[in-house]
Amino acid sequence: DAKTTQPPSMDCAEGRAANLPCNHSTISGNEYVYWYRQIHSQGPQYIIHGLKNNETNEMASLIITEDRKSSTLILPHATLRDTAVYYCIVRVAGETSGSRLTFGEGTQLTVNP
Amino acid sequence: DTGVSQDPRHKITKRGQNVTFRCDPISEHNRLYWYRQTLGQGPEFLTYFQNEAQLEKSRLLSDRFSAERPKGSFSTLEIQRTEQGDSAMYLCASSSRDTQYFGPGTRLLVL
Numbered sequence: 001d002a003k004t005t006q007p008p009s010m011d012c013a014e015g016r017a018a019n020l021p022c023n024h025s026t027i028s029g030n031e032y033v034y035w036y037r038q039i040h041s042q043g044p045q046y047i048i049h050g051l052k053n054n055e056t057n058e059m060a061s062l063i064i065t066e067d068r069k070s071s072t073l074i075l076p077h078a079t080l081r082d083t084a085v086y087y088c089i090v091r092v093a094g095e096t097s098g099s100r101l102t103f104g105e106g107t108q109l110t111v112n113p
Numbered sequence: 114d115t116g117v118s119q120d121p122r123h124k125i126t127k128r129g130q131n132v133t134f135r136c137d138p139i140s141e142h143n144r145l146y147w148y149r150q151t152l153g154q155g156p157e158f159l160t161y162f163q164n165e166a167q168l169e170k171s172r173l174l175s176d177r178f179s180a181e182r183p184k185g186s187f188s189t190l191e192i193q194r195t196e197q198g199d200s201a202m203y204l205c206a207s208s209s210r211d212t213q214y215f216g217p218g219t220r221l222l223v224l
Contacts, residue, residue, distance in 0.1 A: 032211070034212075036215075041220075042217060042218070043117075043204050043206075043215035043216050043217050043218045044156065044204070044206075044215045045215070046212055046213070046214060046215075049211075049212065085155075087155060093210075093211040100146070100158035100161065100169070100171075101146075101148075101156070101158065101206075101213060102158070103155025103156050103157070104155055105154070105155060106155060
């Protein structure tokens with residue numbers, strides 16, 4: 001699976017949009033971008049994933065650049081409960097895909113009142 | 114709650130003792146995964162089951178570690194002769210295809 005690079009930490013004001021970047025310059029054509037977050041002392045929580053089109057769900061939006069070498073996770077109206085470590089993971093998907101998720105160190109997002 | 118459950122949530126043991134953790138995946142998820150997470154690090158993959166077959170094991174899974182999924186439903190992870198370095202959060206995840214959903218984890222402290 002391709003390697004990802006994320007800033008170690010970010011701050012955001014409550015109610016504002018949080019934009020979390022991720023670089024994955026060696027991504028392959030059959031690799032998806034996944035985002036998880038982990039609130040302190042809890043298990044990782046799935047947020048969203050995408051291949052090349054932008055994706056949106058009830059939690060967040062995922063913007064993938066046209067060359068697929070980077071992406072941005074957007075939390076449109078951050079709340080204090082969004083304070084967590086956010087992980088960007090690139091992996092092959094499908095029936096014959098590898099099994100593991102390879103977590104990096106992620107981005108510690110702190111939402112301030 | 115129909116999410117992944119893990120038991121116990123916390124375990125304190127003395128060095129040299131054996132411990133066993135249980136994971137109940139989301140119903141009908143045929144894939145089950147174990148990860149380990151130490152303080153300040155992201156989770157690291159340990160092993161993976163598809164139904165009852167253990168298809169992949171990490172080099173992190175020493176011979177003191179054994180995982181089973183006997184009927185393709187719940188899974189157990191046993192650590193024999195625990196060492197202080199085994200202190201970590203042990204996470205279980207399940208999936209039906211690609212998206213893995215994690216349980217709350219079992220936090221192990223070896224004294």
